[in-house]
Amino acid sequence: MGLVKESLxxxxxxxxxxxxxxxxxMHCTARLAEMLDELSKSLVSSSADDVKLGNFLMEEIRVLEEAKGIGLPNFLSRTAFLTVLHKKVQMISxxxxxxxxxVWGYLEGVILSVLTRHCDNYPTLQCSSRRAAGNLISRMKDQSVFRVKEIVQTEKYADxxxxxxYISVWNRFMLQKDKFISTVKGKQFDMNKVKVTSMEIETFGKVGLGHLENQHLAEQAFDMKMRLTSYWKIxxxxxxxxxxxxxxxSIQNLVNNDLELEIVNELTGYGGGIERLLEESPSVAGKRDRLLKSIKLLKESKEVLGKIMDRIAVIE
Incomplete structure (x- = not known):
């Protein structure tokens, strides 16, 4: 166990x-770091806004419409913000x-490989230790999954x-607000005096805005979009x-404490585990019985042969 723990x-x-x-x-820290990088990229790509022609801010406007209440019109609805946030978190849950x-599947393979190598000369111990490690990792995986689900649920209902x-990024995004409002209201013209109906917005690229011209909640929707985008990065x-x-x-606990304790419990805690380790396999026991019978037969043969030799000596 000392060798196993040191290797891990x-x-x-x-x-x-x-x-x-x-x-x-088996270069585990590098592999785990790669998995985390892949996770980060996957979360970003799976939650990216699909901005198509004619749909920019329309979801936010729809949510704001449904969250209206009796009150001053220029306050951003927290209910609307949480509704959109909940939807985004659900997408990546x-x-x-x-x-x-x-990750736990990978760790199980690594740990079982190390156990097998160090217990190679002790087949009965190898079997027990692999079973104990498998049971422990299964429980730890379930605990991790539960913990992750809890973290995700927390992000759904709290902002x-x-x-x-968050503030610095939101302030930077909001520097685009005046140009956005002017474009939506048809006050932006290009060099050919043609009304501009699109603009470049940071993180979203070039988006069409002509569909927002008659949307009275476009300004609030823009504000909410920028707040959510800033917060989503965090x-x-x-x-x-x-x-x-x-x-x-979890890895620290597994290596330093849990794995050894689980294997010891497997060996000693259930149905005379140590005694089981000392039991011979049926093939070895059969071979031992045959050898013991051969020894007994040889001893008897030696005694008979000795008596015969004594008789020959007396006759001579």
């Missing part, structure tokens, strides 16, 4: 791979779960950050950071 500390915690220099799959399942980047980073920290914490 090397490849899972310290990032050393001198025991597996040619096996890239399965991605973190799939990531955790994939908060102390990250100053949500995605927070999801990845939370999962990375949870994963590192």
């Amino acid at each position: 500390r090397k490849i899972l915690i310290r990032g050393e791979y001198d025991e597996y220099p040619e096996d890239a799959n 399965e991605t973190p779960v799939e990531f955790m399942i994939k 908060y950050t102390c990250d100053p980047e 949500v995605l980073k927070r999801l990845v950071d939370s999962m990375a920290l949870h994963l590192l914490f």
